[in-house]
Amino acid sequence: METKFFVHESSYVDEGVSIGDGTKIWHFCHIQKGAKIGKNCTLGQNVNVSQNVVIGDNCKIQNNVSVYEGVELEDGVFCGPSCVFTNDLTPRAEFPKGTAGYKKTLIKRGASIGANATIVCGHTIGEYAMVAAGAVVTKDVPDYSLVAGVPGSVIGKVDKKGDLIKMI
Numbered sequence: 001m002e003t004k005f006f007v008h009e010s011s012y013v014d015e016g017v018s019i020g021d022g023t024k025i026w027h028f029c030h031i032q033k034g035a036k037i038g039k040n041c042t043l044g045q046n047v048n049v050s051q052n053v054v055i056g057d058n059c060k061i062q063n064n065v066s067v068y069e070g071v072e073l074e075d076g077v078f079c080g081p082s083c084v085f086t087n088d089l090t091p092r093a094e095f096p097k098g099t100a101g102y103k104k105t106l107i108k109r110g111a112s113i114g115a116n117a118t119i120v121c122g123h124t125i126g127e128y129a130m131v132a133a134g135a136v137v138t139k140d141v142p143d144y145s146l147v148a149g150v151p152g153s154v155i156g157k158v159d160k161k162g163d164l165i166k167m168i
């Protein structure tokens with residue numbers, strides 16, 4: 001069957017992966033077993049999608065992002081370069097929790113995560129919310145909110161296109 005997506009020859013796609021039409025996976029990526037990536041997504045260089053992760057349509061994932069198990073991206077999510085997801089709130093090398101111990105993270109439709117931001121697991125980033133570069137998200141982020149700082153706090157409201165409409 002003709003594939004309607006693109007995977008650069010330097011990338012690995014494990015078995016049982018589903019990739020939607022029009023999606024482009026660039027250099028040095030690894031898409032792990034059971035992951036589902038929607039239509040018209042772009043994955044930049046050195047992106048890892050862990051097993052069973054679900055990514056919606058029209059997402060853009062910039063260079064050096066690992067989307068770990070327990071993280072879900074709805075449609076139209078933007079992940080800035082080197083942003084960081086997590087899935088174990090209190091990790092220990094000697095006492096791994098396994099999948100059952102992961103805390104889920106949901107990035108809702110149209111949300112954007114700035115470069116180098118960190119999303120502590122167990123939180124939801126609302127629709128069309130914007131996470132500033134370098135922020136550390138430690139709480140749920142309401143829809144259309146702009147969050148910045150360490151720890152992240154809501155500093156404004158943004159519209160669907162990402163323009164600032166109000167500073168708080």
Ligand SMILES: CC(C)(COP(=O)(O)OP(=O)(O)OC[C@H]1O[C@@H](n2cnc3c(N)ncnc32)[C@H](O)[C@@H]1OP(=O)(O)O)[C@@H](O)C(=O)NCCC(=O)NCCS
Pocket residue numbers: 080081113114115116130131132133134135146148149164
């Ligand atoms: C948060 C952001 C959207 C604000 O942009 P802006 O509307 O032009 O805002 P301004 O630069 O006028 O800054 C407004 C205030 O927020 C602060 N601020 C801006 N960016 C910030 C950040 N990343 N973290 C903390 N504070 C920030 C500014 O210092 C300023 O504070 P002040 O009023 O006390 O001086 C932008 O700075 C940002 O981080 N964008 C993400 C860029 C990115 O990562 N892109 C990835 C693809 S390349």
